[in-house]
Amino acid sequence: MRVTVNGQPHETAAATLAELLSELNYDGAVVATALNGEFAPKGQRLNLTVSENDQIEVIAPMKGG
């Protein structure tokens, strides 16, 4: 199925958000996630199902003013 990760199209067979992150090499990374505009807490990623056309944001700390 096709999903969008950080604005880029991505083909995946991952069933959950946790699987998708692992597939994209985020294991061990300090990141926060959102699924279709809603905050997806770290503790829920194993249970959050990924579906066709889902919009996923994976974000990390960055400099800011």
Added chain:
Amino acid sequence: MSLDLYGTSVQSRLLLGTSLYPSPAIMLESLKASGAEIATVSLRRESGTERAGQAFWSLIKDSGVRVLPNTAGCKTVKEAVTTAQMARELFETPWVKLEVIGEDDTLQPDVFGLVEAARILCSEGFEVFPYTTEDLVVAEKLLAAGCEVLMPWGAPIGSGRGLNNLYGLRSLRAHFPKVPLVVDAGIGLPSHAAQAMELGYDAILLNTAVAKAGDPVAMARAFASATDAGRTAFEAEPMETRDMAAPSTPVAGTPFWNN
């Protein structure tokens, strides 16, 4: 005297941003030179392979400063709330510098969205530092929403213009004598920071004026001095201004004085 922000006491009244420096090393040196105990940070999309954010986060954690995550770039209530929720998990702090931007040229706050986002976040236990204007009515609504700190702009972000609306800022200070007020954005020179502190503002938040200076570390030191000077001047109660001259040298006994 220390400054209390949501129950956290800090000595420095200068808050510094972490963006736009020539290098990470100069950013760290500038933070140290400024004496700032609070630094603003942000969130951006991360690549699974590059992981630029991880290195930045290690630097900031090692510096020992307390972080104030922002929602920079958010233009809707939904974006700002979700970004704040992600920031709370990442940075492990309930603090958020809430920005809901309403206009691209001036980056001025969408105050309607700001109040709504503040209400949602405060109800979820966030400690919100709203980036706002000097508007008194908006300030009232932010306080009613649960904000305990207000951060009015001096001028548009990154403009370096100083305090654009002196009357408005003075009125805000007079109207809310007990609320911690931080001038956030638009400060270009140490004299602007001193002026805001002389008005009785509690602290200054800036980034570009230090980061884009020819010598950011020296400028950080200058801002620290100016902020301290302004605060000391405020506590010392400045004299009243007047329209006409008033001689400081005693008039009585002036040589050749015949009146």
